[in-house]
Amino acid sequence: MAGFLSVLKRIYLTLYNWTVFTGWAQVLYFAVKTLKESGHEHVYSAVERPLQLAQTAAVMEILHGLIGLVRSPVSATLPQIGSRLYVTWGILWSFPETQTHVLVSSLVISWSITEIIRYSFFGLKEAFGSAPSWLLWLRYSTFLLLYPSGITSEVGLIYTALPFIKNSEKYCIRMPNKWNFSFDYFYAAIIALGIYVPGSPHMYQYMLGQRKKALSKSKKE
Template structure:
């Protein structure tokens, strides 16, 4: 019994540190993106250059969440973690980092803003839960409501950027990207329905608590 409690405590400490570290990374992305738009040149063309380093680090760190699902550290289905994170890693490294000519596109700005706002909310939510054992109601609502707008924006930006990069791709990259893009067709409804069901369950439970 003691070993189970120790394992649970170690898991919470690890997940607390993980969530707050990645939260800080995404907060840097959001701050730098906003600064580039509001305080810098005021052009969307400067956004990617401003956020590249923390974006690459924060998004790559999300690979650990696939392992978290596999190992049972979190309750998220492996299929959900794998589909979300693999697609984002491809966009981050396979499109944004690989093709500099797309980095100044306006879709990059919408993608980065939708990703960073979503992740700042998500990681602060789970960080608060793991650290303190609860989360404020307003943060709970943001976690399970903002995706209704931000998820479609992010999805359209992702697909749009793949199409923008396609003329610069080699044949193998082109066909790989085409296959990935077709996976968005069944993938989006699956993930969106999952989040809708999760939202209904969590917010309903919060009302009766």
């Protein structure tokens, strides 16, 4: 029974990783194609659907960690996925004024290259038990550039959205109301920006540690 469940887990994770890989490959293809042919102003409209689907599918990784399907700690997975979902839905989708910004291009290209490498790496590991050493190196090295460019784009887009958030009062809850509760999305966005200040260096240090561990282990093998 345990052997059957192990095989079932590997089949599921293989399908999951390659499905999401396909989504991110579409994002990168449409982003580069549109950037070349039409300019950065049209990148978001070209990648919106695959971007939303691929990024939202990452929610499953939190569940995978919670139920022990993968070894990745939820404490590391949750903030990264949470911030990306916030930018995808809470900024870009919610405030169309941000969609033509040049940072959208750097955002989706940084995200998609990172995820294409990551999902193909795990897809191969689940399917065949291992991945090529060059893909391992890419998995734990490209973030050195792509993480800063992605984070800079995220922060820049949230900052760009602030005046639109404030003027629209979207998602705000004003008193008086039956819940006796108020919520201002503008200040929530400012808090989100504030979280990036300690959060980004912490995550970068965590990934540097993971890189050192993975590459040293690879050399020993």
